[in-house]
Amino acid sequence: MNREQAITEAFVSLTDTVADDVDPITLLRRLVDHCVHLTSMDAAGVMLANARGRLQSAVVTEERVELTEVLQAQVSEGPCVDAYATGEPVHADDLAESGQRWPVFTPLARAAGFSAAHSFPLQLRSQTIGALNLLARTPTPLSPQDGRLLQALVSTTTTSVLTWNREPLRPYDIVTRTQAALSVKGVLDIAAGMVAATAHITPAEAGQRLRAYAVARHQRPAEVAEDLVRRRLTPDAVLAPPP
Known part of the structure; x- marks a missing residue:
């Protein structure tokens, strides 16, 4: 399968909201798997905001990612925290240069074997419900092509997660459905x-x-x-x- 076919299949799988074996967590798990397979990232995870607006780990490709996510939530610093707070992508091509930016998160992420971190907010209708966490084992910038692809994957998945049961989505349902996930x-x-x-x-x-x-x-x-x-x-x- 070439790259174009793999990307097409990724989007098809992320919009499959009617299959009997699909639920929001399944869609998020597909997202992180596609992010790793289609880009230069080595690991990925998604954090969702609970009813109090605090981020919680929802899915990860490996356990070490969840450790970094839990710490970000506990100390309120890190790429996911910043992406969620600002609604903008956050990039750290080399964590060795991010010690002042995230003094607690950076050494833990590096101890877990990661040297780069990127994050994209999960948004629908200007409301941010969480963030995608991307990690690489070596200093790794995101190419413009990968950045556009990741943004599209995130946007598609966020819409699918919040509308997967095909019921009309009202503005106040967004928090409810995120909490349900x-x-x-x-x-x-x-x-x-x-x-x-x-x-x-x-x-x-x-x-x-x-x-x-x-x-x-x-x-x-x-x-x-x-x-x-x-x-x-x-x-x-x-x-x-x-x-």
């Missing part, structure tokens, strides 16, 4: 923890097993997670080989 993330984390404890695997691996189970049965991962948490489904069932 974060609630889904919380249930998914609990369910992944249950699977991880049963199989003695990492939460990330457990999340992959949960999503694979959902895809095989044309269910939303959130529905499978809810069934696990409410004991309508056992971790062993999720871990069993597909029929």
Whole structure:
């Protein structure tokens, strides 16, 4: 598959809001995966604002990204925090030069193995609901081409996330739907923890097993997670080989 085909498929997957196995977190997970596969970035994540306007990690491509996101939320500094606050993209091509800009975030990100950070706000109707977090292991500027592509991917995904159930979107629904996506993330984390404890695997691996189970049965991962948490489904069932 060439680059043009990959980009086309990315946009198609990000606008698929009617499939039985798609929910807001699934769309955000597709976004971060496409960002890594289609650009020079090595890792990505999305932070969403809760009802109090505080950023929370929603999806990541690897656990080290979530560590950087949690810290940004705790100390209120970093590229995602700035992108969310200003509504503008934030770029740090080389974190070695950003120590004064983000004195707490920068050393942690570098200790986690990242040397560049970029962030794009998630916006709809001039309302910012979160930010895309992009990290690279070496000092890496974003090319104008990648910057335009990332902005388009973010805009498409934000619209899909907030309108995925096809109900009319009123201005005051934006916060409600963002909060609903974060609630889904919380249930998914609990369910992944249950699977991880049963199989003695990492939460990330457990999340992959949960999503694979959902895809095989044309269910939303959130529905499978809810069934696990409410004991309508056992971790062993999720871990069993597909029929």
